[in-house]
Amino acid sequence: MNIKHKRVARKVPEPRQDLEVSAFGGLPLHELVALAAAARLGSFALAAEELCVTRSAVSHRIKQLEGKLGVELFARAGSRTQLLPAGRRLLEPIAAALNGLRDASAALDDVERKVVRLAVPRTLGTIWLVPHLGGFQREHPGIQLEIMPVTTDNDGAATRVDVAVETASDAHDSRLLPVTLRVVGAPTMLAACRPLDSAAALRDVVLLRHPRFSWNAWSRLAFGEPIDAPAAYYFDDTVAMLEAAAGGLGLALAPDIACAPYLAQRRLLSAHPAVLESQACRAVVSAAGAVKPAARALAEWLERCLRADALAVIDDASG
Numbered sequence: 001m002n003i004k005h006k007r008v009a010r011k012v013p014e015p016r017q018d019l020e021v022s023a024f025g026g027l028p029l030h031e032l033v034a035l036a037a038a039a040r041l042g043s044f045a046l047a048a049e050e051l052c053v054t055r056s057a058v059s060h061r062i063k064q065l066e067g068k069l070g071v072e073l074f075a076r077a078g079s080r081t082q083l084l085p086a087g088r089r090l091l092e093p094i095a096a097a098l099n100g101l102r103d104a105s106a107a108l109d110d111v112e113r114k115v116v117r118l119a120v121p122r123t124l125g126t127i128w129l130v131p132h133l134g135g136f137q138r139e140h141p142g143i144q145l146e147i148m149p150v151t152t153d154n155d156g157a158a159t160r161v162d163v164a165v166e167t168a169s170d171a172h173d174s175r176l177l178p179v180t181l182r183v184v185g186a187p188t189m190l191a192a193c194r195p196l197d198s199a200a201a202l203r204d205v206v207l208l209r210h211p212r213f214s215w216n217a218w219s220r221l222a223f224g225e226p227i228d229a230p231a232a233y234y235f236d237d238t239v240a241m242l243e244a245a246a247g248g249l250g251l252a253l254a255p256d257i258a259c260a261p262y263l264a265q266r267r268l269l270s271a272h273p274a275v276l277e278s279q280a281c282r283a284v285v286s287a288a289g290a291v292k293p294a295a296r297a298l299a300e301w302l303e304r305c306l307r308a309d310a311l312a313v314i315d316d317a318s319g
Contacts (some may be wrong), residue, residue, distance in 0.1 A: 028209040030096050034061040035073065039083045039091050074299045115144045116295045119164040122149040123238040124281075127258050128306075138299055143294045162289030163299050167279040180256045181213050184268040186248040196272045199223040206250030207232045208241050213278070222274035244267065257306065281306070 008028040016272060037047035038058060047057040061246060066073050073087035081089065104301050120129055132147070148161060167179070183196070185205075193205050199219050207215055209232050235241035245252035246267040256275065262268035284304040289295030 015089045016305065031061045031065040033098065034058045035065060035087070036091065036095055036098055038062060038081060039087060042081060044081055059089050060286060073133065087177050089231045094273055099101040114142055114294055115146060116163060116289065116292065116298050117146045117148065119148045119150050119161040119166075122151055122166060123255075123258050125149045126239050127242075127261060130304055131261070135305070136298070139301065140294070140297055143298065145298070162286055162292055163302070164284050164286065165281055165302060167281050178280045181218060181253050181278050182256055182259060182275045183218065183251055183253050183271040184242075184245060185251045185271045186246055187266065189248045189251070190269055190271055196222075199225050199227045202227045202251075205231070208245055208252040209234050210238060210252075210254070211236060211243055213255075214276075215253055218253055218274065218276045220277050221273075222272055223248040241295065 034047060034051065034057075036137055037050050038044050038079075041047050041050065043059045045055045048058045051058065062074060069090070070131065071086045071199060072227070073084060073090065075082045127148070129147070136143075136145075150164075185193075189205075194201055196202065198221075202215075202219065205229075209215060213233075217227065220229040235244070238254055241252050242254055242258060242262055244250065245254075246262060251271055252268075253276075254280070263270065283299040283306075285295050285299050289299075
């Protein structure tokens with residue numbers, strides 16, 4: 001049995017023209033999206049499937065929109081719907097706006113996914129990271145880095161990043177890069193002073209001190225006793241301390257990874273074979289960075305290069 005639905009001609013009310021700007025607050029985006037999907041697909045059921053909601057939800061949203069506008073937008077005929085003239089007039093700017101939002105969002109996502117914000121300790125960034133950036137760029141030419149040097153792991157800037165290089169206490173975690181400290185000095189200074197074979201020998205030289213690196217802990221490791229060396233200069237910046245050591249001001253106790261370029265260039269030499277294991281460092285991906293493949297790629301590259309260079313430092317120091 002074939003049933004034909006007879007369409008009854010009726011006058012379509014014009015959309016209200018007295019809507020003020022404040023009325024846009026009453027046009028929820030999900031209602032406009034439902035209108036656009038139903039108009040494009042010609043069916044509330046198909047629109048519901050595309051939007052992952054029920055057919056009744058789409059119908060309810062359309063009815064709400066019609067009530068707010070004071071005009072009927074669709075002619076319903078069983079499971080099929082047809083956009084009325086008022087709906088067609090409304091659809092064009094809505095579709096243009098939704099397409100604009102989609103394109104803008106896609107463009108923003110595309111740019112944002114390629115930008116990675118990195119927080120790195122100032123010393124590591126200055127001495128180690130900057131010379132290595134060319135290698136990262138060659139491996140990942142499409143990634144844009146924004147580097148924020150920080151002084152401590154609790155620096156406020158570290159909360160606004162995708163990846164952070166931070167210290168951790170468990171140096172036995174295989175995922176971490178152990179940070180080892182060694183004593184270094186300028187070649188001319190080491191040639192002029194007596195061999196460092198006891199804690200007493202350290203009393204005859206000027207020590208360059210940093211609050212995070214313990215000379216007493218190193219001396220206990222190397223000689224079994226703390227040191228009593230009153231002659232010292234104090235630094236809160238590792239780079240400045242190493243530059244002072246390279247200039248012959250005194251002996252410095254500093255991280256291997258920071259000493260690496262000085263050892264490679266022979267501006268500093270290792271003064272003693274003992275190395276003190278300090279904290280470990282790691283590259284941590286934040287919640288914001290976890291959704292970015294570029295951030296994960298940076299973290300993997302950092303850990304790989306840091307580990308490789310830590311091994312190279314051992315070779316340079318012993319050579």
